Amino acid sequence: TSTKTKIANFEFDNCIMNAAGVLCYDKDELAKILNSAAGTFVTKTATLEPREGNPEPRYHDTRLGSINSMGLPNLGFDYYLDYLLELKKTHPKRTFFFSLVGMSQNDTHTLLRKVQESNFDGITELNLSCPNVPGKPQIAYDLETTEKLLTDIFSYFKKPLGIKLPPYFDLVHFDQAAAVFNKFPLSFVNCVNSIGNGIIIEDEKVVIKPKNGFGGIGGEYVKPTALANVHAFYQRLKPSIQIIGTGGILSGRDAFEHILCGASMVQIGTTLHKEGVSAFSRITSELKEIMEKKGYKSIEEFKGKLKYL
Numbered sequence: 001t002s003t004k005t006k007i008a009n010f011e012f013d014n015c016i017m018n019a020a021g022v023l024c025y026d027k028d029e030l031a032k033i034l035n036s037a038a039g040t041f042v043t044k045t046a047t048l049e050p051r052e053g054n055p056e057p058r059y060h061d062t063r064l065g066s067i068n069s070m071g072l073p074n075l076g077f078d079y080y081l082d083y084l085l086e087l088k089k090t091h092p093k094r095t096f097f098f099s100l101v102g103m104s105q106n107d108t109h110t111l112l113r114k115v116q117e118s119n120f121d122g123i124t125e126l127n128l129s130c131p132n133v134p135g136k137p138q139i140a141y142d143l144e145t146t147e148k149l150l151t152d153i154f155s156y157f158k159k160p161l162g163i164k165l166p167p168y169f170d171l172v173h174f175d176q177a178a179a180v181f182n183k184f185p186l187s188f189v190n191c192v193n194s195i196g197n198g199i200i201i202e203d204e205k206v207v208i209k210p211k212n213g214f215g216g217i218g219g220e221y222v223k224p225t226a227l228a229n230v231h232a233f234y235q236r237l238k239p240s241i242q243i244i245g246t247g248g249i250l251s252g253r254d255a256f257e258h259i260l261c262g263a264s265m266v267q268i269g270t271t272l273h274k275e276g277v278s279a280f281s282r283i284t285s286e287l288k289e290i291m292e293k294k295g296y297k298s299i300e301e302f303k304g305k306l307k308y309l
C-alpha cells in the first residue's frame with residue numbers, strides 16, 4: 001500500500017504535505033518538513049519585499065481549530081527562492097512548492113517573471129485567497145479580476161502553476177469559478193484556504209488583535225466546506241487540472257475523505273501547528289491502515305470515487 005501521488009507530472013512518495021503558512025516561515029522550519037514523513041513542502045506565501053505582518057496576538061488555537069490574521073509575514077521572495085535553489089543541489093530528486101502573491105497585480109507579475117527566469121523547477125502556488133491584509137479583498141472572490149490576472153500570467157509563465165482558493169459557498173459560484181479556471185493550463189487548484197473573517201471569543205474578548213478579532217478559520221470547523229470545494233471543482237474542472245485538498249485534516253480518515261472527493265494531494269495546516277511534524281507520520285499511517293482494510297493499493301483506486309445515495 002502506497003500513499004504516493006503525482007502533481008504536474010512530478011512524483012511524490014507521499015500525498016501529505018503542509019499547508020502554506022504553517023511551519024514554513026524560514027529555512028529551519030522548512031527543513032523540519034523536508035526531513036519529516038511529508039511528501040514535500042510549500043513555503044509561506046512570499047511577497048516581493050519582506051513583511052512584518054499584523055500586530056500580535058495574530059494566531060490562536062481552539063479545541064476545534066484555529067483563527068489567524070497573520071497579515072502575510074514573510075522573509076521576502078528572494079529568501080525563499082535562494083533556499084529553493086540551494087535545495088536543487090542537495091535534494092536534486094525532490095520537488096517543492098513555492099507559494100507567492102504580490103501586494104498588487106504588478107507585483108504578482110514581477111514575482112512570476114522572476115520565477116520564470118530563475119532556475120526554480122518546482123511548482124508555483126499563486127495565493128489568490130489571503131483574507132488578512134486590511135483593505136485587500138480575496139482576489140479569487142472577484143472572478144473578473146482573476147480571469148484577467150490569469151490571462152496575463154499565462155502569456156509569459158510556462159512553468160507548473162496552481163492557485164490557492166478561498167472556499168466558495170454557492171453552487172453557481174462553483175460553476176462560474178470553474179468556467180474561468182478551465183480556460184487556463186493550470187496544474188492544480190488548492191481548495192481551501194481558511195474560511196475568512198470568523199471571530200473566536202474568550203469570556204468577553206476576541207482572541208486576536210488585528211481587524212478587531214476577525215480572522216481566517218481553520219481546523220475541524222472547515223472540513224465540510226473543504227470537502228465540498230474539493231469535490232465541486234473535481235466534478236467541474238478539466239482532468240488536466242488536479243485538486244489539492246486542504247482544510248480540517250486531523251486524521252487519516254479526513255485525508256481519505258479529501259481523496260475520495262478528488263484530491264491528489266492533501267495539505268495539513270492547523271493540525272500541523274498544534275502537533276508538529278509527527279502529524280505527518282501519524283496521518284500517513286492512519287491513511288495506509290484505512291487503505292489496507294479496504295484493499296486499496298494506491299490512492300488512484302479511490303480518488304474521486306465519492307458515492308452518492
Ligand SMILES: O=C(O)c1[nH]c(=O)[nH]c(=O)c1Cl
Pocket residue numbers: 021045068069070071072073127129130131132133193194216
Ligand atoms: O494572514 C496570512 O498571512 C494568511 N492567513 C491565511 O489564513 N491564509 C493566507 O493565505 C494568508 Cl497569506
